[in-house]
Amino acid sequence: MIKKIQLPLQTLNLVVGFMVWVIISSLIAYMGEDIDIPKDKLAVLTAIPVILGSILRIPLGYLADVIGSRFVFLISFIALLFPVFYISDANTYTDLIIGGLFLGIGGAVFSVGVTSLPKYYPKEKMGFVNGIYGAGNIGTAITTFAAPLIANQIGWSSTIKLYLILLLVFIALNIFFGDRKEPRKKTPIVEQIKGVYKSGKMWNFSLFYFITFGSFVAFTVYLPNFLVSNFGLEKVDAGMRTAGFIVVATLFRPIGGWLGDKFQPLILLMIVFGTYTLSAILLAFSPSLLWYTIGCILIAVVAGIGNGVIFKLVPFYFNKQAGIVNGIVSMMGGLGGFFPPILLATIFSITGQYSIGFMLLSSVSLASLVIVVSMYYQDRLTLSQEVFNSTAQGILVTETNGTIKAVNPAFTRLTGYTKEEAIGQTPRILKTNRQNKEFYDQMWNSIKENGMWQGEIWNRRKNGEEYKEWLTISAVTDETGDPVRYVGTFSDITDEKKKKDD
Structure with missing residues (x-):
C-alpha cells in the first residue's frame, strides 16, 4: 500500500515545493507597494530563489539514494518554514534577498522524486512516471495564479503565512505515508561523481535541460513583471497569462514522458529544439501581444515535452548513478532559469529591447539540435557495433x-x-x-x-x-x-x- 502511494505523494510534495519556490516572483508587484525594490534589481530578486534551488539538487538527489525520499522531503519542508515566515514579515529588499535564497529549497526537492520513483517502476515506464512526477511543477502555476487573487483580499503578508499551514500538513503526510523501507544505495558521493563527470551524455542532457526546464522557470519568473511593464497589462491579468503558460508546459510534461516511452526519445528532442529555434525567433520579432502569446505557447509545449523526454533518458543511461546524475542535470535546469531573466534585463537596459536575448535562445537551441542529431547517429553506430561484436x-x-x-x-x-x-x-x-x-x-x-x-x-x-x-x-x-x-x-x-x- 505504501509503495503504491509514493507516486501521488511525491508528486504532491513537488507541487508544494514549487508553490513555495515562486512566492516572491508571484507577489513582487504587491511587495513593491510596501518595500522599496530598485527597478534595476527586480530580475535579480526574482532569480535569487533559483540559485539554491539549483545547487541543492545535487546533494538532495544523492541523499534520496542514501537515506530515502521520506527523510529528504521532511527535512526540506521543515527547513522551508523559516524563509516563508521570514519573508511574510519582510520590510526591506535585503530581507527579501535572504528569504528568497532559502526559498530555493522548494525548487531543489525536484531531484528527490526523479531519484526515488525509478526504484518502484520498470525502465519502460520511466518516461511516463517521471513525467507525472514532473507535472508537480504545476505548483508554480497555482501560486502564480492564486497568490495575487488572495493578496488582493488579505494582503501579500497574510497570503504568504498561509503557506506555513500547507507545509505543516505535508510534513505530517510524509511522516505517516512516506516509505520507510525504500531501497537505498550507499555508494559514496565522490565515487558517483567520478563515475559520471567525464560522460558526454550527462553534460549533453544537462545542456538540454538547461534550455527546457530553464526556459520554463525563466518564463515563470519573468513573464508577470514583463507583461505588466511591456504590454501594460493588469497584475492579475499578467498572473493569469503566466499561469496559463505554466499549465500548458506542465500538462505536456507527462505527455512528453509517455511519448519517450513509445517513440525514439532523441527524435522527439530534435522536434523540441527545432521548434525552440523557430519560436525564439518569433519572440525576437513579435510585433504584438498576439504573436508574443503564440510564441510563448509553442515554447510551453516543447518545454513540457522536452522535460518529460529528458528524464526518460537519464535513468535509462545512468542506472547506478541515478541520484547524482539527476541532481546535476536538474541543477543545470534550475540554473537555466536563473541566468536568462538577468541576461534579458541587462540586454534591455543596454539596448532597450529584448530581441537579442531571444535570438541567443534561438542560437543555443539550434546548437542543441545539432548535438541531438549527432547523438542519434552515434547511438545507431554504437548499436551496430554492439550487434557486430556480440553475434x-x-x-x-x-x-x-x-x-x-x-x-x-x-x-x-x-x-x-x-x-x-x-x-x-x-x-x-x-x-x-x-x-x-x-x-x-x-x-x-x-x-x-x-x-x-x-x-x-x-x-x-x-x-x-x-x-x-x-x-x-x-x-x-x-x-x-x-x-x-x-x-x-x-x-x-x-x-x-x-x-x-x-
Missing part, C-alpha cells in the same frame, strides 16, 4: 579487392586469427585445397548476379586445423548499384556434418 557468427568485411577491413570477436574465436592479424590480409589465409577454381568462379558469379552467395565450404584455422562452415557472402553496394565492400558471415558446422554422416 555468435563470425563476420569479416572486405574491400572490393579482397583486403580484410574488419572482423568481429567471433571470427577470432572460430579461426584463431586476432583482429590485428586478419586486417590487411585477404580471406586466402583461411583457404584450403578442398575447393577448386571452378567452385570459386561459380561463387563470385552468383555474387555478381544476385548480390550474394551462401553454401558449405572448407576453411583452415590458424593452427592448421580444417573445418567445414556455412558461409554467406553479401555485396554492399552504393547508390549506383556498384559493390563497395563484401560482408561474409559464417558458422562452424563440422560437428553437425559428422552427426549426419554417422
